[in-house]
Each structure stands twice: as C-alpha cells, then as structure tokens.
Amino acid sequence: MSTDRLLGDAYFAQSRQLFERISRTIAGGESSYARLKKGLELCFDHGEGSHFWDIDGHEYIDYSLGYGPLIFGHKPKRVIQAVIEAIERYGTISTFPYELDAEVGELFTELVPGVDLLRFANSGTEATMAAARLARAYTGRPKIVQMEGAYHGWADTHLWSSHPDVWRPQLRPYSPRPIPGSRGIPEVYGEALLIAQYNDRESLERLFAEHGNEIAAVLVEPVQCNSGVILPEPGYLEFLREITRSYGALLIFDEVITGFRLAPGGAQERLGVIPDIATYAKALGAGFPIAAFGGSREVMQLEATNQVMHGGTYTANVVALAAARAVLTEMKTRRDELWAVLNGFGERVREGLREACEAAGLRCIVQGIGPVWHIFFAKPDAPALDRIRNYREAHAYTSIDIYDRFNRAMLRRGVYFHPYHLERWFISTAHSESDVQATLQAAHEAALEVAQSLREQPAADPASLAMPGIAQ
Template identity: 40%
Template sequence: MTYNTSKSKALFERATRVMIEGGSSPSRGPANYGDYPLFIDHARGSRIWDADGNEYIDWMMAYGALPLGHAHPRVVAAVAEAAAGGTLFAAATEIEIEVAELLQRLIPGAERVRFANTGTEAAMAAIRLARGYTGRPKFIKFEGHYHGWYDDFLVNAHPQPIASLGHRRDPIRIPDSSGLNRQALDDTIVVPWNDLAAVERAIDTHRGQIAAIITEAVMANIGVIPPEPDYLRQVRELARAHGILFVLDETVTGFRIAPGGCQQFYGLDPDISTFGKALGCGFPVAAFVGRAEIMEALAWGGVLHYGTQNSSRVGLYAARASLQVLTEDGAAAFRHLWKIGEQLGAGLRAVFAETGTPAIVQQVGPMLQIMFTDRPAIRDYREFCAHVDRDAYRRLARRLFGAGIYMSPSAALHSVASLAHTDEDVRCTVDAVRKALRHGD
C-alpha cells in the first residue's frame, strides 16, 4: 500500500485559514514538518493513527508527556471519575494533598510542593522565587537549554550557526524571539554547559548579584546531551558556596529517568526543581518543589504565584494514577523504560555501524537522539551547532514516517521510551531505520 497523507494535507489547508501556520505551536507546524504536518486522529499504547488511517509507532509521546503511553486504562478511568465529579473548583481539594504527598515522598528535594500547569510556568515561578528569596536580580542559564517561552529564558535556546555564537568565554546572546521585553535579558547570564570554569567566571564577574543557576538535568532540547560525570554536583556546590540557589529543571527528566528524577539518579540536592510533561501523563500538570525554607517565601505578601487552573482535579487524578503505575512493584516501570531505551539505542548503533552511516546515538536510558556527525560524542550546544548535520536527520525522520515510525522531525528534540513500547516496536523501528538508510538519497 502506498503511503498516503492526503487527508492531513487537506486538514492543514483548512487549519491555515483559521490558525497561523495551521496550529498553536511552531513545534507542530511547517518549521519541523515541511509542507504540512501529520494530523493525528487517535492513539493507544505505543501507536498513533493519522487522519488517513496510517499507523505509527510513536517515539515522541507528546514531547515526553506520556510515560505510560497513550490512553493507559488506569489514567483513562481516573480521568473519567474526576470529570464525572466536577473538574475544577474555587476551593481546596484532597487530591491536591495526595499528589503533593506523593511528590514529597518520591523527589529528594521536594520538602514543599506548588502546582502549576506547564513547564514554562513552573520555571518562571522558580526564578521569581529565587529572586524574591535571595533579593538578587540575575540568574545564570546555559547555552542550548530551554526552560519554556518566558521572556527571561529565551536566549540561545535554538541551534544557531557556530560563527554567530562568539567566544565561549563571552558568548553572544542571541534572543530566540522578537517582541521580548527589552530589559528581559539584561539579568540573564548565558554560559556554556559542561564547563565548570565558565560558571566560576560568571559568578566572579557578577559577584553578589546572582539569585539562581538554572539547568536542565540532561540537555534535552539540543538532542540529548548528558552532564559530564559529577558536573551537576560541582555546579551545585559552587552555587551553595556563593549563596546562589541551584534550580534543576526536570520538566523532561522527571518521572522518566528514575522515580525521584535526575536528582535521585545523579545524587543531587537542588534548592528548587521544576516538573511538567510526564507528571500529568497527558494533562497540563506541572510543579515546582523545593526546600521548605525557600518555598516559605511563597506565603501571601511574599513572592506571588497565582493560577485559576493550578491543581485541576482532572489533571491531578491523572497524575496520581500515573505515579501509582510508575512506582508500583518496586518501580518496575522504570526498568522497562530503561530496557526499551537501551535496546533501541543499541539497535540503532548497530545499524549505523553496519551501513557505514556517520551517526551516533546519545542517550540517558529512556531518552535518546540520533545525531549525524563524524564526532564520537557531542558534549554541548556549540559542538551540536558546529558538528551535527540536522538536515540529514530531518530527511531520515521524514522517510521514517512513510515506514510507520513517528520520531521527532527536529534534530534538536529526541525520542522517548514509554511503558507501552515493546521489544517488537524496537525491532520494527531498527529495521525501518536500516531500510531508510540503505535506500535513502
């Protein structure tokens, strides 16, 4: 059967008459998908079906928001129960306490919990809290790290030509958007990641002015780039020595790498950490958590954080069901996520070796990305910008759509394993990649 996506094409044409670029986020539009994106009709487990009835093995899992896969029966039942009893109240609920208690038990740094809706909101609240608590204006963020679309973060998050980045001792700050508050980036200090000396220099230059260092636990928006051994702990120590709060963004890594996130996996004790994506298992639930003494600053009259939809009942029912599935039987689900991720990574590496393809797989257990490069490893944003062939990756991903494999079309994103993926899904995917590379252009 020939691969036909004519219904997606027609839907896209209709969509562009009512929404800019046919949708509500550029990630899902032509910037990543070319002429038109696939329109997904429904999904179950590890599979999605588009409007034309084509079936795909889904390795994107809603940008990592679905640790259990699509439409997990326990989540579906929980959501139906919540919706039948009322979705949102202008009042406190017991489910909010229950999920907060679960987070407190699972996450090492979660002495106190505050719910929000998106990773962006959680990160922006975390920075406001750090500024409020320390009374300092600036914060450090790293090149290539994405913490959401809040003005203060939108700098050097997208890949850029290497020649535009400046010297690594004094990075040129490249805003990722027009329309930012003109002062927004004045207090944002940008430094290369996986380079402790760069952080030391920045602290020295802005002595007494820095409220927070915010970092992704694993770089997940420039492919997948793991931290160098002990790097995050050293950054944390440096922050502590200077009265700077260490803010760990676990929006991607939370409930994916280990029950207690990367802070458990790498043995870190962040002052504040942020969660989103996998927490709500497909519903908009996010949280920022931290040391009680710092979180106290959220008390009325201190640092403000509001939200009509914060801790929506439906989202928290989904979160509770998902956290229960993930942590039961001695957190067996995480062993599955790692097994599937490692099988996929190993299979892809074998195919690259077999076909003589200049590509590597970078990975931390369940999250991985293919990088077309002649380098043995990519360690930071600058290496990615200089040495990764993003067009080659994009061509592969688009060919894979036709073979029923849905991997991110963007080289800067990544694939994730879910509880729903099977050994057979891995085998089909590796076979499809082998064929695509053999018959590719």
C-alpha cells in the same frame, strides 16, 4: 503549504487538506511555535499505547509521545479512568482545597528526594517562571544563569539563547550575552540573564567570578534535552551544586523532561544531586496538563507565607490533580516493572540504532539515558567527537540533511520520531518487544537507504539553523 521534498505531495494528501482548512482560522495551522518547526504535513487521527495513526491511514510506532508527556503511551486507561471518576465526584474546578491536593502532595514529596514543599502550575513555562522568581526573591539578587541550547519555556524571561544561530559570524564567538528567541521580547529581560555553556565549568566559573553577587540561581536541565540529549559529564552536576552554594546562589533543576522519567524521583534521584528548587510538567500528567515546582522547605517558605506571588485560575484543577494522583500511584507501586521497560527498551533501541548506522557506514553519535535519547548524524566535515557535550558541539557535528533523510525513511517504515534535528526521542512503558524489533528492522533498512541516497546525492546542509521567522 509546501510539499515535503522527501515524501512528495501524495503521502499526506488528507493531512494537507485538513491543515489548509485549519490554517484559515488558526495562525500558522498550529497553536505552538515548537510544533510549526517540525515542517511535516501530518494530521493526527488517533493513538493507542505506543502507536498512533494519521488521517491518511498510516500507522506509526511513536517515539515523540506528544513531546514527552505520554510516559504510559497514548490513552493510558488507568489515568483516564481516574480523571473521569474525579470529574464525576468533584466537577472540574473549585479553587478550594480538597483531598486530591493532599494525596498528590504526599506522593510527590515521597517520590522526589529534594522536594519538601511544592506548588502546582499549568505548564512547564509557568513552573520555571515561578522558580526563577522565587530564587530572585530568596537571594535578593537579579540574575539567572541559563545554558546555551537549553529551553525553559516560551516566557519573555527565559526564551533566550535557546537555539541561537551560532553559524552567523557575529554570534559565533561564545558570549554570556543572551540572544532573544523571538521578536517582541523586551531587551530588558535579557539584562537579568547570563548564558553559560553546559558541561563547561570554566564558562560558569568566569560568570561567578565577575557577577557572583548578582547571581540568584543557575537554572539548568540536569540532562540537557533540548539540544538533542546531552548528558552531564562526570562530576558536572556536583560542580554546579558546589559553585552555586559557595556563591550563595540557588541551583534550579528544570526537570520538565527528566522529572518522573529518568526515575520516579527524576534526575535528582537517578544522578544523585539535589537542587534547591526543581520544576516539573510533562510525565507528571501522562498527557493531562499539569506542572509543578518545589524544593527545600526553607526556600518554599516564601511561597507558603505569600511573600512571593504565584497563582492561576486553573492551578490544581481536578483534572490535573486526578491525573497526577493516578500517575504517581502507578509509579510508586509499579516502579521496578515500569523502569525495567523504560530503561531496557531504551537501551536496546539506542544500541540497535548505533548498529544499524554502523552497518550502513553512516557516522553518528547516539546518546541518552533511560527512556530519552538522541541520534546525531555527522556532517561530512564533522569534527571527530565521541560524544556531544554542549549545544555548540551539536551544531558543529550534526547534519540536518542526513537527519531529515533518516527521519523520512523511518516514517515510511512506520516509525515516527520528531523531524526536528534537535528534538529528542522518548520511549513509553507501552512500548513492546515487537515495537523494538520492528523499529530496529526499520532502522537497518532506513540506514542502508540513506547511505545509498548519499552516494547519489551528497549531504547538503543549510547554512543556518535559525528557525523560519525568528530574527536574531
């Protein structure tokens, strides 16, 4: 295992030992490629509310929250209690329908404006695969449009152009040709995809003009949360709604991050645009593994009549549904209170990060909405942008080196956010006023420390953003 160049060997001494032990039997020491890319030697001990502890005894205010599911923080008591009670009542799995199906279905369709009928799945990856298959079946067309820099899970059908290394000369000019995100993905899956630029109407208009009869759907994160956090420009989601409709294609919102987070009804409630199909995971289970996809009654009829196949031994298991019932009940009954915390503290931290960086003379862009945001630090030669509108701009603007330095300076002050420079920050309903104050105090100190370190050693960014081991 490599030594962290900014923290040194001793900081995670226990973690390093445990990680080495894990790596002897678990390939790479982590069971997700996304976790491996964090490059940080930290093993988890326990979490409580907005905080967690590593096995070296460090305590952190958590702004990563298990990649987002922990919308109520670590160990949410009501959800855990509800799951225990449900297991005691039902066991864990039956594969027969039961009351929980009805209860979660009713809560879900009440909260989410565009979902008349839904199906449960086990992960966001599965839900998105199911949504794309449904769109292809409904339209009878083969191709799905995705945005460069988006992430829709790790399936062969979608892990394309997620974080392509556009610094490489042959990938630099924008092209609708998808780039595989892993070795081992058959090229043939790429033939069923086209790549557009988020927030760039022209890139999509061109695709529809050339391939209009072949496009089944535009699959989009309504707020693109996998290249930092990128907000839709005013009118952009409405444009997506109109252009898909006018070409007879479907609009799929991947709400795996935004669902039950931007509002109880997700991005479609908060931003006011209703897709034909939407996918959910993360916040829906508050840490328990559950996902879903759903949409208009007309489109979902193909699932209802079993003309489109979707399944899974573990779909709609007791644990998942009991968790979702508790989560949705909480969101329905305490909506105002919960979103006052998520929106209010979210905005305070964003504002505080901006101020801290400005006071230290660090150029950055902090952007986000409600409980999710990102901070992009400017490279010395970064273009003069006031906001990031797509993956390419994120690339052109961001200094990975400065992000790393700020990340480790915050970590040493007890604030954890994901160390990967394009992975967003989340806040939970468990975060408190004192967490916010401690975070902003840490941010002021960390920004000054980073500014000082840059005077001593200017930013040196790597020449490539490719993830280790991923050939493109």
